[in-house]
Amino acid sequence: xxxxxxxxxxxxxxxxxxxxxxFDPVRKKFVALxxxxxxxxxxxxxxxxxxxxPIHMMACERGLIVNRMPKRFDLVIFGLSGNPVLIAxxxxxxxxxxxxxxxxxxxxxxxxxxxxLLVSNGMQHYFGTIDYHTGQLDxxxxxxxxxxxxxx
Numbered sequence: 001x002x003x004x005x006x007x008x009x010x011x012x013x014x015x016x017x018x019x020x021x022x023f024d025p026v027r028k029k030f031v032a033l034x035x036x037x038x039x040x041x042x043x044x045x046x047x048x049x050x051x052x053x054p055i056h057m058m059a060c061e062r063g064l065i066v067n068r069m070p071k072r073f074d075l076v077i078f079g080l081s082g083n084p085v086l087i088a089x090x091x092x093x094x095x096x097x098x099x100x101x102x103x104x105x106x107x108x109x110x111x112x113x114x115x116x117l118l119v120s121n122g123m124q125h126y127f128g129t130i131d132y133h134t135g136q137l138d139x140x141x142x143x144x145x146x147x148x149x150x151x152x
Contacts, residue, residue: 001038002093004122009045026058026075035092039122040074043090046143053077053146073108077116079150086116086149093122102126116149 012023014030021030022041025048031037040060047053060075075088089105091097097119105117109130117137119126127143130136 001033002035002122004039004042004093005125006042006046006122007050009042009049011041011045024060025055026060035094036074036090039093039120040090042122043075043088043118043120047077047146051143051145051149053149057146073112076112076114077146077149084112084114086118087112087114088118088120091119091121095121097121097124097126116144118143 012030013033014021014023016030020033022033022037023029024031024037024041024044026044044055044058044060047058048055057078058075059078061072062076073087074090076084077086077088079085087105087108089101089108091101095101101119102117105119109117115130115132117126117128117130125143126139128137128139129144131138
């Protein structure tokens with residue numbers, strides 16, 4: 001798999017029935033190792049190791065309803081109160097992050113109403129914080145650590 005713009009992490013992989021799989025510590029199971037999954041697993045490790053996000057406060061690949069349509073988010077981080085504080089959208093490294101990617105995560109946020117948004121293709125990462133009083137999305141150069149993500 002392609003080197004990404006994340007620190008190096010050890011990942012458990014296996015070959016099952018001719019399919020390369022990677023262990024997802026959030027879902028606690030092996031999943032197909034696609035380019036997007038490669039990005040997601042690096043992001044999970046980055047958030048857990050570098051930003052001190054507890055694995056048990058993450059959820060990935062779960063369904064939600066947006067405007068009466070079923071959708072599936074890539075990764076959500078929950079705060080200490082149990083409410084979601086960050087939604088992340090992962091794309092394969094070859095996919096350019098575009099306005100459409102930001103609209104996609106924005107549509108998911110209609111339902112979740114989180115304060116922080118993160119989009120990554122493994123090479124580029126965009127992290128923003130929503131000010132619900134002004135309606136502004138402020139981009140930060142750094143992804144916040146868990147403690148700051150949980151601040152109101």
